[in-house]
Amino acid sequence: MAIQIPSRQLFIGGEWREPVLKKRIPVINPATEQAIGDIPAATAEDVEIAVEAARKALARNKGKDWASAPGAVRAKYLRAIAAKITERKSELAKLEASDCGKPLDEAVWDMEDVAGCFEYYADLAEGLDKQQKLSISLPMETFKSHVLKEPIGVVALITPWNYPLLMATWKVAPALAAGCAAILKPSEVASVTCLELAEVCREIGLPPGVLNILTGLGHEAGAPLASHPHVDKIAFTGSTLTGSKIMSAAAQQVKPVSLELGGKSPIVVFDDVDIDKAAEWTAFGVFWTNGQICSATSRLIVHESIAAKFVDRLVEWCKNIKISDPMEEGCRLGPVVSEGQYQKILKFISTAKSEGAKVLSGGVRPEHLKKGFYVEPTIITDVKNSMQIWREEVFGPVLCVKTFSSEEEAIELANDTQFGLGAAVISNDLERCERVAKAFQAGIVWINCSQPCFTQAPWGGNKRSGFGRELGTWGLDNYMTVKQVTQYISDEPWGWYKSPSKL
Numbered sequence: 001m002a003i004q005i006p007s008r009q010l011f012i013g014g015e016w017r018e019p020v021l022k023k024r025i026p027v028i029n030p031a032t033e034q035a036i037g038d039i040p041a042a043t044a045e046d047v048e049i050a051v052e053a054a055r056k057a058l059a060r061n062k063g064k065d066w067a068s069a070p071g072a073v074r075a076k077y078l079r080a081i082a083a084k085i086t087e088r089k090s091e092l093a094k095l096e097a098s099d100c101g102k103p104l105d106e107a108v109w110d111m112e113d114v115a116g117c118f119e120y121y122a123d124l125a126e127g128l129d130k131q132q133k134l135s136i137s138l139p140m141e142t143f144k145s146h147v148l149k150e151p152i153g154v155v156a157l158i159t160p161w162n163y164p165l166l167m168a169t170w171k172v173a174p175a176l177a178a179g180c181a182a183i184l185k186p187s188e189v190a191s192v193t194c195l196e197l198a199e200v201c202r203e204i205g206l207p208p209g210v211l212n213i214l215t216g217l218g219h220e221a222g223a224p225l226a227s228h229p230h231v232d233k234i235a236f237t238g239s240t241l242t243g244s245k246i247m248s249a250a251a252q253q254v255k256p257v258s259l260e261l262g263g264k265s266p267i268v269v270f271d272d273v274d275i276d277k278a279a280e281w282t283a284f285g286v287f288w289t290n291g292q293i294c295s296a297t298s299r300l301i302v303h304e305s306i307a308a309k310f311v312d313r314l315v316e317w318c319k320n321i322k323i324s325d326p327m328e329e330g331c332r333l334g335p336v337v338s339e340g341q342y343q344k345i346l347k348f349i350s351t352a353k354s355e356g357a358k359v360l361s362g363g364v365r366p367e368h369l370k371k372g373f374y375v376e377p378t379i380i381t382d383v384k385n386s387m388q389i390w391r392e393e394v395f396g397p398v399l400c401v402k403t404f405s406s407e408e409e410a411i412e413l414a415n416d417t418q419f420g421l422g423a424a425v426i427s428n429d430l431e432r433c434e435r436v437a438k439a440f441q442a443g444i445v446w447i448n449c450s451q452p453c454f455t456q457a458p459w460g461g462n463k464r465s466g467f468g469r470e471l472g473t474w475g476l477d478n479y480m481t482v483k484q485v486t487q488y489i490s491d492e493p494w495g496w497y498k499s500p501s502k503l
């Protein structure tokens with residue numbers, strides 16, 4: 001079934017707006033390699049207009065502007081967005097699958113998560129009304145003090161292509177709940193559903209300028225947005241390389257930034273596991289979303305006494321994974337997102353071979369698929385710590401394997417990485433799992449599973465995987481600032497000139 005994407009413009013100040021330079025970017029379906037439409041390409045000129053629209057949405061207007069409206073009012077809009085997403089779930093999922101190649105079932109889950117995330121932050125927005133003044137107890141009775149939590153202001157949200165609408169929602173929903181006005185710049189590689197979010201906002205009558213959506217290239221739209229002096233904060237998800245550029249841009253203006261970056265996460269499998277169960281989690285942990293998951297547990301560290309049997313089981317698993325057009329029923333692995341990503345993955349695999357690693361399974365295009373950017377699920381053994389395949393993020397369906405003989409060695413191997421996003425441990429000994437979980441240098445740890453992610457729980461990494469946490473109440477705090485208000489309540493004069501040691 002051929003899908004054509006709706007033709008859209010930039011979304012600025014509550015309206016569709018043609019880019020000033022009238023540029024557009026083709027949208028390629030990675031399963032067919034065919035163009036299915038195009039998206040507008042914003043440049044610095046459009047960024048100027050969008051920032052102005054966002055600032056206008058926050059201009060003080062007796063409680064009627066977005067920032068000073070009660071949380072309950074903002075919640076009403078967030079719930080209306082959630083309801084529309086739910087109503088259009090299957091259509092949006094098809095657009096997502098055609099744009100980025102993820103299996104349709106997974107795209108449907110994403111849309112459910114998107115709606116759930118807007119609902120969750122609607123609840124938190126309402127909760128803000130109850131905690132407008134947080135009193136603080138002070139050691140001096142001549143003073144009283146309270147804290148106000150306030151929206152940061154205009155925020156730039158820059159997002160990647162692997163979960164196009166979901167990654168955008170992780171930022172848009174809490175930013176709007178907090179009372180910020182936002183400018184979203186999704187990835188040029190997959191922006192289609194983000195433009196549909198714009199249509200949803202238009203339909204539900206979100207006040208103009210509260211959410212502006214600028215599709216376009218990183219250097220043409222993302223860079224001027226990140227360095228704009230009237231943007232108060234940047235929230236970024238993407239590669240570590242771009243993350244460091246964003247941080248430099250923010251540093252020039254001493255602007256807060258939160259970064260969700262790449263990973264090379266380990267999964268440690270002990271010798272006391274049920275091999276079938278552990279193999280399924282291992283395969284899911286790296287091949288789900290066509291292997292394009294920031295937290296993919298792409299480094300398997302397995303106890304030497306079960307390694308041969310375990311890897312055989314994984315190879316069998318790989319043979320049973322259905323690789324097909326994402327729209328086909330039962331598809332579990334679709335194409336990777338673009339030709340560039342496809343070539344990058346094949347290069348990683350050929351470099352691994354040239355460095356002496358062994359491709360045990362996969363590593364090539366599946367024979368039955370002549371078109372599309374497909375890579376078979378790939379398992380690589382005989383890996384050394386120094387190899388590129390062990391150290392760098394592939395962002396594709398590639399698992400590499402090393403063995404260990406002691407718990408200490410497993411932890412050392414797991415932590416020997418510049419990244420610190422996810423880590424998983426599989427063992428029937430729960431005390432050991434707790435010990436290993438504590439020892440992992442990562443922001444997210446899974447015990448006896450890999451990848452489950454919940455809107456209520458904090459998400460983010462350490463080391464070069466970034467800093468700051470999304471989701472849960474931490475996600476809301478990303479978009480709020482804290483103001484201390486302290487009042488002198490004594491009738492007596494302060495008397496500083498008499499007794500300077502009073503404080």
Ligand code: NAD
Binds near residue numbers: 162219239262460
């Ligand atoms: P990317 O860094 O290439 O692009 C991300 C976004 O930044 C895009 O919107 C892009 O247009 C924009 N951009 C590029 N250059 C820019 C610049 N100079 N200034 C401002 N914006 C710029 O990343 P990608 O290829 O889209 O996504 C894949 C990466 O994202 C992987 O490394 C993956 O691990 C990471 N990721 C991390 C998480 C997480 O939660 N930690 C989640 C999803 C993806």
